[in-house]
Amino acid sequence: MTAQAPARPRARFNPLTVTEVRPLTDNAVEVTFAVPDDLVADYDYVPGQYVALRATVDGKEVRRSYSICAAPVPGEIRVAIKKTLGGVFSTWANEKLAVGDVIEVMNPQGAFTAKVRTTAMNDPQGIVDDQLEANPRARLVAFAAGSGITPVMAIATTTLASSPDATFELVYSNRSTVDVMFAEEIGDLKDRYPDRFTVHHILSRENRTSPLHTGRIDDEKLSLMLDRMLGAGDVEEWFLCGPFDLVQTARDELKDRGIPEDRVRFELFTTGKPTTPAGQQGRDIEVKADEPTFDISFTLDGSSATVESPRSARETVLNAALRKRPDVPFACAGGVCGTCRAKLVSGSCDMDENFALEPDEVEAGYVLTCQSRPTSDAVEVDFDA
Numbered sequence: 001m002t003a004q005a006p007a008r009p010r011a012r013f014n015p016l017t018v019t020e021v022r023p024l025t026d027n028a029v030e031v032t033f034a035v036p037d038d039l040v041a042d043y044d045y046v047p048g049q050y051v052a053l054r055a056t057v058d059g060k061e062v063r064r065s066y067s068i069c070a071a072p073v074p075g076e077i078r079v080a081i082k083k084t085l086g087g088v089f090s091t092w093a094n095e096k097l098a099v100g101d102v103i104e105v106m107n108p109q110g111a112f113t114a115k116v117r118t119t120a121m122n123d124p125q126g127i128v129d130d131q132l133e134a135n136p137r138a139r140l141v142a143f144a145a146g147s148g149i150t151p152v153m154a155i156a157t158t159t160l161a162s163s164p165d166a167t168f169e170l171v172y173s174n175r176s177t178v179d180v181m182f183a184e185e186i187g188d189l190k191d192r193y194p195d196r197f198t199v200h201h202i203l204s205r206e207n208r209t210s211p212l213h214t215g216r217i218d219d220e221k222l223s224l225m226l227d228r229m230l231g232a233g234d235v236e237e238w239f240l241c242g243p244f245d246l247v248q249t250a251r252d253e254l255k256d257r258g259i260p261e262d263r264v265r266f267e268l269f270t271t272g273k274p275t276t277p278a279g280q281q282g283r284d285i286e287v288k289a290d291e292p293t294f295d296i297s298f299t300l301d302g303s304s305a306t307v308e309s310p311r312s313a314r315e316t317v318l319n320a321a322l323r324k325r326p327d328v329p330f331a332c333a334g335g336v337c338g339t340c341r342a343k344l345v346s347g348s349c350d351m352d353e354n355f356a357l358e359p360d361e362v363e364a365g366y367v368l369t370c371q372s373r374p375t376s377d378a379v380e381v382d383f384d385a
């Protein structure tokens, strides 16, 4: 039997207008985009998904992904952007992006979504199933750090509003109180759902009364938190979003405790290693006469093309494909977002990193083209599959 993987919509950019820029902290803003009527269906999303933004910053095209931070409202998309020290896009967005600006916004992508039902309206690709209806008292737990709160806010807000008996426990780690994003909204959730929503603020550089709430979350502290801080009972789904080390620590600990992997969803914003900056994808590569090459074929929007890739260049399928078609979809170029997903139709590739594809997608033959380098003379991938 051929393995089936969930369909994902084809990634496309559209110019959207900024309607609000709201400071969340000294170093983070929430940006709202208006979605015109004819695009409302394309920008329908499941809480936890992200959009890629594309803009010209200092004369260069830059694209970066940002998670949607609000429960779905037709006609708008809200993201939260935290300034990264020395970061090109996030600094520009915090300092320059203004109401009335128009930038390119990709339609929502990503699988960091609750498997439990959230809203009836927002299940555009049939990703969400009915587990919550089967288990109305579902208990959800999230570990978020810094800007990793963004998708978690969308998931928590929607789940609590749409599932009257579900509970949500949030462990949110920051350096200090002034770094806490969505402090007001988190307070509102506590007021609105006192019996169903719990938050534990962990501050790494400020002393709190309890040692468990102070300092970095390492494996020892995490283990104590799971034993002493969180409520008792089976957790339906775990959500992890933050720096690579925190997410890995939590995944390892949950695995050691025998929690099935399909109950643990995680989203990485970076791999924690230096990766090829997204702006360098599609770099020019000269193909010299008589040099051995790989033939990389791809199908996108129903039309196919083949590009030669010198073996010595060791380039990715995405990099080669971008030489023929600049609209080949990608965002992070680091193996974390999944935007560049395609199905391997023939040939073979080595995939460097994969923090984005689910096991069933890999089994069904999908690859991250930004991470895949040919290992056979000819490789064919299909971005439409």
Ligand SMILES: Cc1cc2nc3c(=O)[nH]c(=O)nc-3n(C[C@H](O)[C@H](O)[C@H](O)COP(=O)(O)OP(=O)(O)OC[C@H]3O[C@@H](n4cnc5c(N)ncnc54)[C@H](O)[C@@H]3O)c2cc1C
Pocket: 050, 064, 065, 066, 067, 068, 079, 080, 081, 082, 083, 084, 085, 086, 087, 088, 089, 090, 091, 110, 147, 150, 151, 267, 268, 269, 270, 332, 336, 337
């Ligand atoms: C699926 C997904 C969802 C995301 N959601 C969010 C979100 O909701 N909110 C959010 O704030 N972020 C989010 N991110 C992260 C976001 O996409 C960006 O990675 C982040 O904003 C940094 O981008 P930047 O352009 O500002 O930094 P970059 O310019 O990409 O730099 C990143 C870091 O690398 C350093 N650096 C850059 N170039 C060099 C160099 N040549 N040598 C050494 N160091 C260098 C910079 O100093 C900086 O610390 C998400 C990422 C993904 C993949």
Ligand code: FES
Pocket: 329, 330, 331, 332, 333, 334, 335, 336, 337, 338, 339, 340, 341, 356, 368, 369, 370, 371
């Ligand atoms: S572009 Fe993000 S995983 Fe390839």
